[in-house]
Each structure stands twice: as C-alpha cells, then as structure tokens.
Amino acid sequence: MNLELKQVVIGLDNRKLFEPVCLTVSAGEVFSLMGPSGCGKSTLLSFVAGTLGEQFDASGDVLLNNQSLRAEPVENRRVGILFQDPLLFPHMTVVENLMFAASAGSLAEKRQQTLTSLADIGLEHCADFYPRQLSGGQAARVSLMRTLAAKPRALLLDEPFSKLDRETREHFRTLVFTTVARRNIPAILVTHDEDDVADRNRVLRLNN
C-alpha cells in the first residue's frame, strides 16, 4: 500500500497556498511535512482525507495503491487522521470509545480485540476510565488506537505530539513510528518539531 500525491495545488482566494506537491509515501513510512504557520499543511491533509472545505480550490490527485481517491467520498477512503487534541467521546469509557470505532466483528470479538490493543500499549488498567480520567499521554495513545481500530489504509498525523511534555512526546513518537511500520501503512506527519524528523524520515518543507 503506498500513498501518492500527484501535482497537488490548493488555492484560496485566487492564490496558491504552495507550489505543486508531488510525493510518494511507501507502506510503513512516516513522511514529514513541515513549513511556516499558515502555509497549508493541515489543508493538504484535508485534501488527502477528502474533507477539504468548499472555500478551497484544488487540483491534482491522491492515489492509494495506484487508485485515485479523488472521486471517493470521505467514508470510503479509509484514511485515518490523528490531531493535536485526542478525539474521544467524553461520555464513553476507553473500551467503549475503541469498540465504537472498530470496523467489523461481533460485540465479543470487538471487546477482545480492544482489550488486546489496550494491553499492547500498557493501558489495560484504563479500559473502564472515562477520557477525563486519562493523562495527556494516555489519551494520545487511546486516540491512536481509536484511529487504528477502523483499520485505516493510510494515516495522517496533524501535530499529534505538540501538546505533550518532552518525555511523553518521545514515548508516543516511538509508538507512532513503530505502529506505522508494523501495520505497514503509509503515514504523513505534519510537524513543527525538527526532533520529529531527525534523520529517521523524509521531509517536504512547504513555503508560502
């Protein structure tokens, strides 16, 4: 599974946000996207996810495994997104949040899968917690699991580490990188932090 952006140009109010973007992200790779505030990084992710607002003009194509997603509605794309703030339903427990996101299977199967994925990230003791009872790092990990429960074919990461303290950020970054490699899906990471890039992954710097 690879993710390809072909000659993507996004315009707003008759101006291009960035020069045409062409890139291919391989299965298991985290490709970073950097650039000054407002240059269009999050907008580019929305284009890939299929959630670009109508105020934007877009041309170019997104392909997943060589198949164009342009005509696919958001629910068919199976592209997962992780944001700065964990997106969890506040009135559901951790296990309920994860089961809600699970793509298929009986209730018992979903519960078992969920408990296994929580054990994988050392959070089985949080299964019955509500999101407000989680630390920032725990909520980030649950949010990642929630995104993955839908079995996405690609992952978009919009500054998911930026609100975490240094130590938590390092642990979570490692978890994200190893998870992407293990699931063998392509991922694009928007970040302002050079530490997220180091020399471990390729990076595109957008300018405006």
Ligand SMILES: Nc1ncnc2c1ncn2[C@@H]1O[C@H](COP(=O)(O)OP(=O)(O)OP(=O)(O)O)[C@@H](O)[C@H]1O
């Ligand atoms: N909903 C919106 N309506 C109108 N303009 C928008 C909207 N969202 C973003 N923009 C504009 O689109 C441009 C790109 O914004 P975007 O959020 O993609 O930048 P970014 O590179 O992700 O910024 P940051 O690093 O600060 O998150 C900016 O000029 C912004 O003002």
